[in-house]
Amino acid sequence: MSYNLVWFKRDLRVHDHAPLLYASRNAPVLCLFIIEPSLWAADDVATHHYQFLRDSLLDLELALRKRGGGLRIEVGEAVAVLQRLWQEAPFLALYSHQETGNWLSFQRDLAVQGWCREHGLLWHEFAQFGVVRRLQNRDLWKAHWEALMAEPCLEPPVCDWIALPEPFTWPEPNSLGLLQPDLPLRQLGGRRQGIETLRDFLFERCGAYRGGISSPLSAPTACSRLSAYLAFGCLSLREVVQATRRQLAALPRGDARRAGLTAFVSRLYWHCHFMQKLESEPELEFTNLHRGYDGLREADWNPVHFQALSAGQTGWPLVDACVAMLQQTGWLNFRMRAMLVSVASYPLWLHWQPVGTWLARQFLDYEPGIHWSQMQMQAGTTGINTTRVYNPIKQARDHDPHGHFVRHWLPALRRVPNEWLFEPWRMSVKLQQQCGLRIGVDIAEPLVDLESATRQAKTRVYQVRGRADVKAAKAAIVEKHGSRKQPTRRRPTQAAACDWVQTQLDF
Numbered sequence: 222m223s224y225n226l227v228w229f230k231r232d233l234r235v236h237d238h239a240p241l242l243y244a245s246r247n248a249p250v251l252c253l254f255i256i257e258p259s260l261w262a263a264d265d266v267a268t269h270h271y272q273f274l275r276d277s278l279l280d281l282e283l284a285l286r287k288r289g290g291g292l293r294i295e296v297g298e299a300v301a302v303l304q305r306l307w308q309e310a311p312f313l314a315l316y317s318h319q320e321t322g323n324w325l326s327f328q329r330d331l332a333v334q335g336w337c338r339e340h341g342l343l344w345h346e347f348a349q350f351g352v353v354r355r356l357q358n359r360d361l362w363k364a365h366w367e368a369l370m371a372e373p374c375l376e377p378p379v380c381d382w383i384a385l386p387e388p389f390t391w392p393e394p395n396s397l398g399l400l401q402p403d404l405p406l407r408q409l410g411g412r413r414q415g416i417e418t419l420r421d422f423l424f425e426r427c428g429a430y431r432g433g434i435s436s437p438l439s440a441p442t443a444c445s446r447l448s449a450y451l452a453f454g455c456l457s458l459r460e461v462v463q464a465t466r467r468q469l470a471a472l473p474r475g476d477a478r479r480a481g482l483t484a485f486v487s488r489l490y491w492h493c494h495f496m497q498k499l500e501s502e503p504e505l506e507f508t509n510l511h512r513g514y515d516g517l518r519e520a521d522w523n524p525v526h527f528q529a530l531s532a533g534q535t536g537w538p539l540v541d542a543c544v545a546m547l548q549q550t551g552w553l554n555f556r557m558r559a560m561l562v563s564v565a566s567y568p569l570w571l572h573w574q575p576v577g578t579w580l581a582r583q584f585l586d587y588e589p590g591i592h593w594s595q596m597q598m599q600a601g602t603t604g605i606n607t608t609r610v611y612n613p614i615k616q617a618r619d620h621d622p623h624g625h626f627v628r629h630w631l632p633a634l635r636r637v638p639n640e641w642l643f644e645p646w647r648m649s650v651k652l653q654q655q656c657g658l659r660i661g662v663d664i665a666e667p668l669v670d671l672e673s674a675t676r677q678a679k680t681r682v683y684q685v686r687g688r689a690d691v692k693a694a695k696a697a698i699v700e701k702h703g704s705r706k707q708p709t710r711r712r713p714t715q716a717a718a719c720d721w722v723q724t725q726l727d728f
């Protein structure tokens with residue numbers, strides 16, 4: 222019997238799943254997930270991504286079984302797996318969501334497209350985010366996003382299913398080259414966990430969103446914590462937007478939670494806005510968005526600086542505490558991510574690409590479109606965003622004034638008085654002895670003088686920014702990637718008119 226093949230990728234749910242619905246309309250369905258060794262061998266993934274994926278696939282499989290179906294999981298490169306299935310029994314068509322992934326998954330999709338063409342097979346790809354393939358210009362993008370988010374969420378269909386082979390044996394992470402241990406405090410994967418997190422946020426925690434998302438102390442509970450569930454597609458973006466808007470409508474005017482939820486919806490919009498950049502320009506994973514910045518930092522790579530940063534040994538307590546948290550949980554709030562990249566890019570003068578690869582490996586919610594766009598934005602290589610440089614000592618005073626966060630993640634600093642906590646290297650030797658802290662042993666001595674290294678870095682960036690050719694190239698980038706304040710049919714003429722919104726990401 223012939224069938225339609227539904228290829229699950231980063232859309233691990235049966236709800237609001239257009240490929241599953243449309244595939245089920247004219248034939249029995251076989252649901253497939255492919256564990257692709259070449260993607261797992263890349264530098265931007267780690268064991269915790271695999272384990273989160275595994276949680277999510279187990280949940281998906283359960284949801285399919287409840288409906289009489291199941292999930293076939295195969296290990297192999299996508300084209301080889303499709304060929305294998307085709308040889309077992311040719312299918313009618315391939316169904317999946319569009320993916321705006323990293324360069325490797327983009328190349329893989331091109332290979333699959335070629336394979337489908339060779340076999341005269343239709344590949345039906347459906348948008349799951351507000352990202353537009355082959356977008357011509359950004360003018361009506363916001364209206365498109367709103368229209369997509371307003372469409373009704375799709376119920377899981379009633380399907381005829383293709384019988385599945387023997388139960389699947391999971392490859393151990395190390396057989397895929399994933400040698401690091403799982404993170405002890407990572408979020409658990411799966412749709413049920415995602416729904417629980419969404420409910421908890423909308424009905425219990427959202428009051429703390431506005432005002433609570435910048436401090437690393439309050440952010441773990443004030444933020445929605447939905448990013449990994451969105452990145453793996455356990456939840457659809459549309460269902461999160463709609464559930465939030467329902468809750469907003471139910472809250473009385475003047476209720477403080479409304480401001481938080483409104484700000485949260487704007488983040489969901491930004492999710493797709495940033496992904497669109499990578500969709501429109503996949504090279505931005507590797508090359509500066511504004512090519513005028515080529516050569517700015519690339520040749521100055523300093524392995525000692527990078528080693529210190531990635532080991533959480535810069536000597537700046539807030540930076541090192543953030544790295545320690547990241548290594549245990551796989552998550553940091555936006556402000557602390559931005560600060561890490563700022564520290565890497567300015568005083569440590571590290572090129573964003575290898576830093577971004579390291580961070581992608583750490584972030585459980587790694588979403589290439591958001592990640593690489595943000596990396597470049599914080600490193601100052603987009604050419605269209607205001608330069609933001611975060612001072613880690615000021616950030617510590619503003620967002621961890623009593624030092625609770627730093628002391629929690631850096632226990633060696635627990636006895637250091639508040640006065641010295643964020644600059645412990647300034648303590649006298651006598652004071653260090655009294656606190657039981659050895660600079661250079663329990664915490665590193667900063668690698669550079671923060672103030673002068675930052676000043677020097679800014680000067681170098683501003684020199685590029687001020688060049689006539691760099692200024693001239695800005696308008697084309699805004700035209701292609703900049704958000705529009707209002708949906709308009711008019712073409713923007715002034716670069717500055719369009720990039721204001723992209724600097725509004727922080728409260």
Ligand SMILES: Cc1cc2nc3c(=O)[nH]c(=O)nc-3n(C[C@H](O)[C@H](O)[C@H](O)COP(=O)(O)OP(=O)(O)OC[C@H]3O[C@@H](n4cnc5c(N)ncnc54)[C@H](O)[C@@H]3O)c2cc1C
Nearest residue numbers: 444445446447448488491492555558559586587588592595
């Ligand atoms: C250098 C850098 C790298 C980043 N890499 C990623 C990444 O790989 N994956 C990722 O999901 N987010 C990334 N972000 C954005 C942001 O930090 C995270 O989305 C957020 O911290 C996730 O926690 P949350 O779901 O609780 O956020 P919430 O504040 O509750 O936001 C809800 C959702 O909105 C989206 N969102 C929030 N902030 C942004 C933003 N600034 N830009 C685009 N979308 C946003 C995310 O999907 C998020 O899940 C990055 C930010 C920076 C500065």
